[in-house]
Amino acid sequence: MAKILVTYFSLTGNTKKVAEAIFEALPEEKQILPLEEVKNVDDYDLLFIGFPVHSHSVPYKVESFLKKLPPGKKVAFFSTHGSLTGSELSRQAIEYAISITSQAKIVGTFSCRGRLSQAALEILRRSPEHEAWVDMAASAFHHPDENDLEDARAFARWVMTLYPLK
Numbered sequence: 001m002a003k004i005l006v007t008y009f010s011l012t013g014n015t016k017k018v019a020e021a022i023f024e025a026l027p028e029e030k031q032i033l034p035l036e037e038v039k040n041v042d043d044y045d046l047l048f049i050g051f052p053v054h055s056h057s058v059p060y061k062v063e064s065f066l067k068k069l070p071p072g073k074k075v076a077f078f079s080t081h082g083s084l085t086g087s088e089l090s091r092q093a094i095e096y097a098i099s100i101t102s103q104a105k106i107v108g109t110f111s112c113r114g115r116l117s118q119a120a121l122e123i124l125r126r127s128p129e130h131e132a133w134v135d136m137a138a139s140a141f142h143h144p145d146e147n148d149l150e151d152a153r154a155f156a157r158w159v160m161t162l163y164p165l166k
């Protein structure tokens with residue numbers, strides 16, 4: 001049985017790429033699965049859970065998954081977003097994810113930018129809820145890039161340094 005699970009929700013592949021980079025950097029006893037395929041997390045020692053920011057928050061499927069996590073589970077979050085890294089817009093979703101998993105032990109967070117297709121940008125630009133960040137998101141076009149993926153690997157190694165498997 002693997003001790004570490006990397007799981008992710010990804011509509012257009014950005015978060016999946018980051019998940020795969022994290023997975024590569026982890027030690028042997030590990031598994032990677034899309035969120036939809038995760039049946040039970042009880043036997044894992046540590047979960048890396050990734051999602052794209054949707055409407056400044058956590059996608060609904062991820063939210064319901066997080067709300068069911070067993071108390072005390074070690075969790076590291078990662079996300080991708082169109083807005084600039086470190087901006088309030090990019091932080092809100094991770095902060096929300098942490099707030100709804102208050103019984104879990106959050107061992108780290110990582111986020112980087114992820115491109116939106118031109119078509120998605122055009123559609124979102126028409127909505128008042130999104131127009132504030134859509135122009136900013138256009139410059140995420142090349143992300144996640146190799147530097148982002150290397151940072152994701154470094155994040156995974158750092159979490160394992162802090163919380164080595166027993």
Ligand SMILES: Cc1cc2nc3c(=O)[nH]c(=O)nc-3n(C[C@H](O)[C@H](O)[C@H](O)COP(=O)(O)O)c2cc1C
Pocket residue numbers: 009010011012013014015016051052053054055056057080081082083084089090113114115116120133137
């Ligand atoms: C419907 C929709 C809503 C989005 N809302 C936000 C948002 O509120 N803030 C943001 O920074 N990015 C937003 N994005 C951009 C995505 O978070 C970003 O492109 C992400 O990397 C997509 O990940 P994925 O390829 O794994 O699905 C949105 C994208 C879509 C399609």
